[in-house]
Amino acid sequence: MTPRELQLLNTIYQLGGQASMRAVGKKTGLSLDYSRMLSQALLRQHLLEQTASRLLALTIQGRLLVERHNKAGETAAIGLEEAARLVSRQTDSLPALPPEQSFFSPGFIEKPVSFVRHDLNKNQTVELVDARSIQAGIDGLISINSKRSKR
C-alpha cells in the first residue's frame, strides 16, 4: 500500500464510498492515467470494486482500512506513510467483519425524483383494431375457465 493508493481510497471515502474515475482525479489532483493505474492496483488488492455503472466503490476491506487510517491519524497525528504502514499491519490481523449497517453511499438514501410538469397526454399514438380479433380469445378463455371451476 503506497501513500498515493491510500490517498485515493480516502478520496473515494470522502466522496461517499463510490465515485467516478474523473471525480477522483479531480479531487486528488492526480492525472487520469495515474488515478487509473492506482485504482487498478487497488482493484487487484480487493480494496476497491467496480460497479455496473463503472464507478469505483470501496469494498468492506477498503472502507475499514480508510477508517482505521483516519482513526490512527487523529489519535497519533502521524504522517501518511506511517499511517499506511500501521493500517497495513492492522489489516493483516483483522477480526471478522461486522455487519454492514453504517455505511451508505449518497445514492442509496436519495429520494426518488418526481415529475410534475409534462405534456405526455398530447399527441399520443393510438391504434385501433376491430374488436372481433379478440372476441374468440375472450369467449374461449371464459369457457375454459368455467369448465375448470366446475371441476
Next chain:
Amino acid sequence: MKKSLKRKPLKHSAPTPATRGKHSVSPTTTTPTQQLGKGLDVGTAFIYAAQKVGDEVAFRIERDAFMDIPYSDHLKTIFERDNVRYIEKDGQLYAIGNGALRFANLFQRSVRRPLERGVMSPKEKEALPIIKLIVENVLGSHRSPGEIVYYSIPSQPIDADFDVLYHQHIINGFLSGLGYTPKPINEGLAVIYAELAEENFTGLGLSFGGGMTNVCLANLSVPVVTFGIARGGDWIDKQVARVINQPVSAVTAWKESNLNLDKKEHLSRIEEALSIYYDILLEYVIGHLKQELEASAVHLEKPLTVVVAGGTAKPNGFLKRFQETLARAQLPFEVGKMFPAPQLLHSVSKGALIAAIADESKRKS
C-alpha cells in the same frame, strides 16, 4: 374481418395533474357495448395499453425511452413545434418516447432506457417516475373503481442472475395507486391468449422483445413451461453498435425502419452485422428452448403449434430464419403450425386484455 391499423389523434382521458378529476364523463360510467378490463404490456422497448372501446380495441403506445437536455426556451419551442412530448424538471427537459430517439440521433447520443432486460433499470434513477408517468398516460383512468388490469411480466431469466419480483411489485403498486385491480400475466402466456384461441390455448408462444425473449408452453391455457432469456433486440443493437462503432440509438432506428433479413447479397456493414447477430440470438434462444423442453419431460398428443410475437421478430425474413434454426435444432416434439402474430407488437397487450375481460366477466357472474 380485421380492420387495417389506423392512427387517430388522441381523444383520451389520461390523468395529468391539471386534468385529473375533471373528466366530463364520470369514470365509472360504461356504455352498454363497453367491456371492462384493460391489458398493459410493460416492455423494454415500448409500453402498450389495450382496452375495448365499442367495437374496437384501442392500443395506446409509448416508446420506453427518454433523453435529458438542459432546459432552454428555444428547445421547448422546438419540442412543441415537432410534437416531441417532454417532461420539465429542475432545469432539464426530458424528451420522451419517439422524440427522444429522434433527438438522440440528432445529438449523436444514445437514449436512456427506464427498463433494461425486461425490468426496471437499476442504473437509471429517473426510471421509476418516468415509467409511472408513461403507464399513467397510456392506461388512462379506470372506468370503474377496481377495474381489472392485467400487466405483463417477464419470466425468470435462465441465463442471467436477476429476478423480476421488484419490477412486478413496483408496477403493481403504480396500478393499485391509480385505482385498478392489477394482476400479473406472463408475457409468453399473453401471446398464447392473444393468438392461440383456435388451438384451445395450447402451444408454444415466443415473445421476442427488446430486453428479453420470453417463452411459454401452455396446455389448455395453463402454462406448463415458462422461461425467459435475457437477450432480445437491445442486445442485438448493442453488439452491432459496438462492432460498427455507431451509437446504439442509430442502430435501433435503422433496424426498425430498414432491416430485411431476406436480403442476402450486397449487404452494408450494418446489415451484415445485424444479420449475424440475429442468427446468434436465434441459435441461443432455440438452444435454450431445446434444453428446457427436453428437461420438462412434457408429453404432447399432437404436433406443437408455435406462435412468434414481439418487435424483434418484425423484420422481413425473421420467421424463415426462425423456422430454419428450429428445424436444425430438432426439438423433442413434432412442430406443427408455425406463424407470426398478425400484429407482432400488439400481441402481449392483446393477450393481457383478453385475460382482463375474461376475468371481469367472471367477477360479474
